[in-house]
Amino acid sequence: MLPHKSRHYLLQGLTGTPDVVDQLLRGASRDMLDRRPDPARFTLREVVCHLADWEGVWLERLSAMRTRDNPALQGYDEGQWALDHDYAHADMAEQQARFRAGRAELMALLESLAPEEWERAGCHSEIGPVTIESLAVLVLGHDGYHTRQIAQWIAGGQRSAPRTGIGAQRGAWPVESPGFS
Numbered sequence: 001m002l003p004h005k006s007r008h009y010l011l012q013g014l015t016g017t018p019d020v021v022d023q024l025l026r027g028a029s030r031d032m033l034d035r036r037p038d039p040a041r042f043t044l045r046e047v048v049c050h051l052a053d054w055e056g057v058w059l060e061r062l063s064a065m066r067t068r069d070n071p072a073l074q075g076y077d078e079g080q081w082a083l084d085h086d087y088a089h090a091d092m093a094e095q096q097a098r099f100r101a102g103r104a105e106l107m108a109l110l111e112s113l114a115p116e117e118w119e120r121a122g123c124h125s126e127i128g129p130v131t132i133e134s135l136a137v138l139v140l141g142h143d144g145y146h147t148r149q150i151a152q153w154i155a156g157g158q159r160s161a162p163r164t165g166i167g168a169q170r171g172a173w174p175v176e177s178p179g180f181s
């Protein structure tokens with residue numbers, strides 16, 4: 001269990017991610033949004049769609065753990081979702097708003113938890129046992145992974161981007177790979 005102060009920072013960080021994303025993307029050109037500096041990873045447009053979609057996934061898992069005893073939590077293939085939901089042609093403003101709305105819903109759930117509810121558990125199909133608290137830490141890590149990517153893509157720092165992503169190796173955290181998230 002995290003110290004009280006850590007939980008405070010966790011909530012602050014999670015609350016702020018939509019602001020960070022919006023600020024990073026301010027003024028990004030259409031060309032920049034659809035550039036793919038790493039063939040194994042999302043474009044900026046696709047990243048925002050992925051973040052918006054995954055708010056629903058996190059919420060589904062957190063709600064399941066809160067209301068059921070040790071539920072099974074399903075992993076999804078984010079690369080397949082990108083194709084199924086046509087991320088490549090999505091409207092950025094809509095997706096940024098959807099991410100913000102989804103995060104507000106997530107925060108409302110986390111902020112309403114009683115202290116002991118943070119320890120409620122579930123079992124993810126790929127990563128194994130998790131708690132509400134460890135999943136919340138994972139979400140913040142996932143935020144950081146993608147905000148770093150956004151900053152790198154915008155700065156044109158693709159040469160220093162990690163070579164992990166869709167189609168890359170599976171099983172090691174933190175990487176993005178089909179079925180992990």
Ligand code: NI
Nearest residue numbers: 050142176181
């Ligand atoms: Ni991701």
